[in-house]
Amino acid sequence: MISKAIIQQLIDKIGKENVITEAEDLLVLGYDATPGLYHAPDVVVYPTSTEAVQDALQIARNEVLPITPRGSGSGLSGGSIPAKGGMVFCLNRMDKILQIDEENLTVTAEAGVITMDLANAVAEKGLYYPPDPASQKISTIGGNVMEDAGGLRCLKYGVTGDYVMALKCVLPDGSIITTGGKSVKDVAGYSFKDLLISSEGTLAIITEVTMRLIPPPQTQQTMLAYFDDIKTAGKAVSEIIAAKIIPSTMEIMDKTTINCVEDYSKIGLPRDTAALLLIEVDGHPAVVAEESAGVQKVLKQVKATEIHIAANDEEALELATARRMALSAMARVSPSTLMEDATVPRSYMAQTFAEIERLATKYDLTVGTFGHAGDGNLHPTVLCDERDADQMKRAHAFFDDLYTKVLEWGGTVSGEHGIGIAKKDYLARQVGPGGVAVMKRIKNAFDPDGILNPGKIFFD
Amino acid sequence: MKNIEKLGNFTVHDAPKYEDILQCMRCGFCLPTCPTFSLTGRERSSPRGRVALARAVSEGKLEFNQAMKEEAFFCLDCRACTTACPSGVQAGSLMEICRAQADQQQPLPKWQAGFRDFILKKMLPNPDLLETSMLPARLYQKLGIQWLVRHSKLLKLGPKWIDKAEGMMPELHQPLRQNLPHLSSATSEKRGTVAFFLGCVMTLMYAEVSRQTVRVLNHQGFDVITPKAQKCCGAPHMTEGDRETTRQLAQHNLDLFLGLDVDAIVTDCAGCGAALKEYEELLEEQEDHQRLKKFHSKIKDISEFLIEVGIHTEGLKPVNKFVTYHEPCHLCHAQGISKQPRDLIKSIPGVEFREMKEANWCCGSAATFSLKFTEASQKILDRKLDNVKNTEAEVLVTSNPGCHLQLDWGLREAEMAQPVLHLSELLGEATPD
Numbered sequence: 001m002i003s004k005a006i007i008q009q010l011i012d013k014i015g016k017e018n019v020i021t022e023a024e025d026l027l028v029l030g031y032d033a034t035p036g037l038y039h040a041p042d043v044v045v046y047p048t049s050t051e052a053v054q055d056a057l058q059i060a061r062n063e064v065l066p067i068t069p070r071g072s073g074s075g076l077s078g079g080s081i082p083a084k085g086g087m088v089f090c091l092n093r094m095d096k097i098l099q100i101d102e103e104n105l106t107v108t109a110e111a112g113v114i115t116m117d118l119a120n121a122v123a124e125k126g127l128y129y130p131p132d133p134a135s136q137k138i139s140t141i142g143g144n145v146m147e148d149a150g151g152l153r154c155l156k157y158g159v160t161g162d163y164v165m166a167l168k169c170v171l172p173d174g175s176i177i178t179t180g181g182k183s184v185k186d187v188a189g190y191s192f193k194d195l196l197i198s199s200e201g202t203l204a205i206i207t208e209v210t211m212r213l214i215p216p217p218q219t220q221q222t223m224l225a226y227f228d229d230i231k232t233a234g235k236a237v238s239e240i241i242a243a244k245i246i247p248s249t250m251e252i253m254d255k256t257t258i259n260c261v262e263d264y265s266k267i268g269l270p271r272d273t274a275a276l277l278l279i280e281v282d283g284h285p286a287v288v289a290e291e292s293a294g295v296q297k298v299l300k301q302v303k304a305t306e307i308h309i310a311a312n313d314e315e316a317l318e319l320a321t322a323r324r325m326a327l328s329a330m331a332r333v334s335p336s337t338l339m340e341d342a343t344v345p346r347s348y349m350a351q352t353f354a355e356i357e358r359l360a361t362k363y364d365l366t367v368g369t370f371g372h373a374g375d376g377n378l379h380p381t382v383l384c385d386e387r388d389a390d391q392m393k394r395a396h397a398f399f400d401d402l403y404t405k406v407l408e409w410g411g412t413v414s415g416e417h418g419i420g421i422a423k424k425d426y427l428a429r430q431v432g433p434g435g436v437a438v439m440k441r442i443k444n445a446f447d448p449d450g451i452l453n454p455g456k457i458f459f460d
Numbered sequence: 461m462k463n464i465e466k467l468g469n470f471t472v473h474d475a476p477k478y479e480d481i482l483q484c485m486r487c488g489f490c491l492p493t494c495p496t497f498s499l500t501g502r503e504r505s506s507p508r509g510r511v512a513l514a515r516a517v518s519e520g521k522l523e524f525n526q527a528m529k530e531e532a533f534f535c536l537d538c539r540a541c542t543t544a545c546p547s548g549v550q551a552g553s554l555m556e557i558c559r560a561q562a563d564q565q566q567p568l569p570k571w572q573a574g575f576r577d578f579i580l581k582k583m584l585p586n587p588d589l590l591e592t593s594m595l596p597a598r599l600y601q602k603l604g605i606q607w608l609v610r611h612s613k614l615l616k617l618g619p620k621w622i623d624k625a626e627g628m629m630p631e632l633h634q635p636l637r638q639n640l641p642h643l644s645s646a647t648s649e650k651r652g653t654v655a656f657f658l659g660c661v662m663t664l665m666y667a668e669v670s671r672q673t674v675r676v677l678n679h680q681g682f683d684v685i686t687p688k689a690q691k692c693c694g695a696p697h698m699t700e701g702d703r704e705t706t707r708q709l710a711q712h713n714l715d716l717f718l719g720l721d722v723d724a725i726v727t728d729c730a731g732c733g734a735a736l737k738e739y740e741e742l743l744e745e746q747e748d749h750q751r752l753k754k755f756h757s758k759i760k761d762i763s764e765f766l767i768e769v770g771i772h773t774e775g776l777k778p779v780n781k782f783v784t785y786h787e788p789c790h791l792c793h794a795q796g797i798s799k800q801p802r803d804l805i806k807s808i809p810g811v812e813f814r815e816m817k818e819a820n821w822c823c824g825s826a827a828t829f830s831l832k833f834t835e836a837s838q839k840i841l842d843r844k845l846d847n848v849k850n851t852e853a854e855v856l857v858t859s860n861p862g863c864h865l866q867l868d869w870g871l872r873e874a875e876m877a878q879p880v881l882h883l884s885e886l887l888g889e890a891t892p893d
């Protein structure tokens with residue numbers, strides 16, 4: 001429980017409307033989109049400036065209260081869940097786009113700006129911000145940086161972290177620093193901003209970001225390819241890359257996913273096909289024509305059953321939107337969805353699919369798989385019921401086995417969702433005791449009292 | 461009624477299903493579509509937050525308390541979240557059920573409950589009483605008292621909602637129900653016969669609109685049967701959490717309309733249409749499944765019907781105007797009818813259609829929301845009016861009386877020149893005598 005005096009201090013510093021203590025408000029700020037994880041905060045603040053973050057943080061520090069930063073709560077590893085209670089910092093009222101710099105090709109925004117709003121704002125100036133996590137309509141840019149969010153276009157354009165130029169943040173000791181800048185080159189000292197990317201709010205609270213922009217591709221072409229079995233789809237991915245073509249998007253959906261998505265979107269996806277690839281090539285019209293022809297040639301060689309070219313931009317958008325719905329759409333058919341974020345070197349794609357199939361049979365589970373095939377980043381999703389203890393046990397065993405293989409192949413336990421609360425033991429397996437020890441030392445250097453987002457990334 | 465186990469802190473009667481609540485996987489895709497979340501930025505005022513509150517009640521972690529009740533009623537029930545939700549969560553319907561729970565668990569003070577019951581249980585289910593009760597309002601306008609009241613600014617002294625309610629009242633005509641013949645015959649080559657479901661607000665406040673609906677249908681080649689015995693669709697009762705009266709009204713209308721030999725049951729009120737289509741779920745425990753299905757399949761919004769049968773545009777008079785369209789929530793989100801009204805508007809010769817931004821964003825009317833939460837409603841309305849203004853359209857078309865009242869009032873208050881027309885009125889303008 002937080003004392004009345006502390007609440008009063010917060011109100012005095014950052015305003016009554018920005019301090020939330022009602023039980024019903026706290027009740028709904030203890031989750032994100034990760035199933036089964038929940039912990040309510042003791043108090044929630046909605047700072048509206050970097051200084052307000054600093055003020056609230058100082059109060060929390062004096063009381064040694066745990067602090068958990070939060071954007072929209074759309075994360076998939078429990079990163080913004082206040083695992084130890086304390087104070088949640090909701091940054092979504094810091095939602096101003098501060099500057100679009102057309103000379104330096106950057107955008108500077110407060111951390112709570114919605115990713116898509118940022119992308120739309122720069123698009124109005126004829127610029128392009130490529131990272132597009134599936135939750136872009138609601139995720140915040142600060143949250144994206146903290147988790148180093150990916151998306152559908154990473155194959156060609158990279159992930160959120162590749163676009164970070166500068167970050168303004170408040171450190172656990174209460175100081176405000178800005179790291180990085182608008183210079184294209186910058187090797188002055190430790191690359192502190194890179195350390196903050198994907199630090200999941202454990203080292204600092206980001207309040208402002210400056211992101212790199214690029215000119216938009218002049219044109220694009222979207223196509224769908226259908227396959228008789230998912231391993232052939234995996235093969236198609238490797239062969240397209242081997243043909244030296246880097247599409248902007250190469251997404252895969254298996255039969256279970258296709259059917260769930262079609263249930264919601266009703267755009268005419270073929271329900272009986274085993275797998276489909278959503279492929280997009282973009283750039284100069286001549287390049288697009290050439291790459292599109294190249295992709296189609298490979299698809300025919302590996303014997304895709306059908307190739308469908310999107311007739312126009314609206315249809316292309318419809319297809320991409322449908323893909324973004326995949327996880328949520330799967331929640332239609334089962335009370336719970338347990339999704340993972342396994343990522344392997346691309347050349348292991350076909351093996352990964354085979355392994356998923358084998359393990360699903362072994363543990364008698366329904367698994368829908370979709371993901372960023374071009375990145376080797378898959379989201380095998382177990383359709384389950386969290387009230388069925390035995391089934392949940394089997395689901396966890398499924399992922400345990402799968403990760404053993406993924407790590408064997410040189411993959412990673414998280415491609416884009418982060419470690420959070422959900423994957424601490426997997427991380428320990430991946431980086432080993434030595435790796436965890438170094439991370440802890442870094443954490444300790446920033447946050448000796450351990451007040452910033454405790455209970456995340458590694459075990460205490 | 462089946463023997464159901466009590467779900468957490470919900471009462472057994474009219475409780476939500478736990479499966480429906482669990483369906484939410486908290487992805488947050490609903491958040492950017494929710495007008496109340498956009499207004500407050502508070503998670504509990506979002507679909508995801510409301511479902512989480514209901515989940516806490518269902519798991520015994522939260523009493524069905526004042527906050528739960530507040531959120532159930534602060535929800536506009538606009539169903540934008542239903543459209544946005546890939547998991548199929550129906551947060552709006554869930555909040556309707558929570559309103560019924562509020563009715564049981566957080567009863568109103570006696571005098572308020574008495575007034576509410578008088579309206580819901582006595583007046584609305586009885587069309588004759590309802591029509592008589594509107595007589596003073598018509599006299600109020602006819603005798604010039606309205607002019608006097610408005611110019612004296614007398615109502616500014618009272619609570620805001622009274623002033624707004626008075627200001628929203630359109631020019632009243634005689635209720636249509638008594639004036640429409642049982643059968644209005646097709647005026648061109650006959651294509652079929654439809655029944656007309658005439659909503660309470662339509663007959664009382666927008667009699668001229670529904671007259672146009674019938675006229676358009678006749679001109680399009682349809683005999684129109686308007687049964688005088690029809691009663692309120694039950695939407696107001698559902699909205700207020702009185703599911704028992706809703707079921708009684710639903711049963712009456714179902715029996716009445718299924719007794720008619722018609723191709724379709726057409727309505728020009730989006731709210732009624734949505735409610736009628738929900739009879740299937742509402743009555744599932746007391747009615748034959750086939751009859752419910754048949755009834756559902758016959759319910760058609762006027763735009764849905766005309767596009768389905770194909771509108772005959774030859775002979776229509778040109779309407780040379782820039783037109784924009786506001787989508788009623790209960791048409792686009794509750795019934796999934798979005799394209800048809802636009803297609804109809806575009807089919808009228810001379811019309812130039814201008815799409816507005818956020819056309820499917822609520823206007824803030826939402827049954828009694830606009831009177832209960834005047835300030836929140838005003839902010840939602842302002843956002844809508846800005847979007848209307850930016851189209852520079854000359855006419856604003858919509859197709860639901862709730863939106864119609866709110867938008868008409870809003871445009872007048874904002875001194876904007878555009879008239880609000882029901883889609884039937886626009887079609888009526890193009891239909892030759």
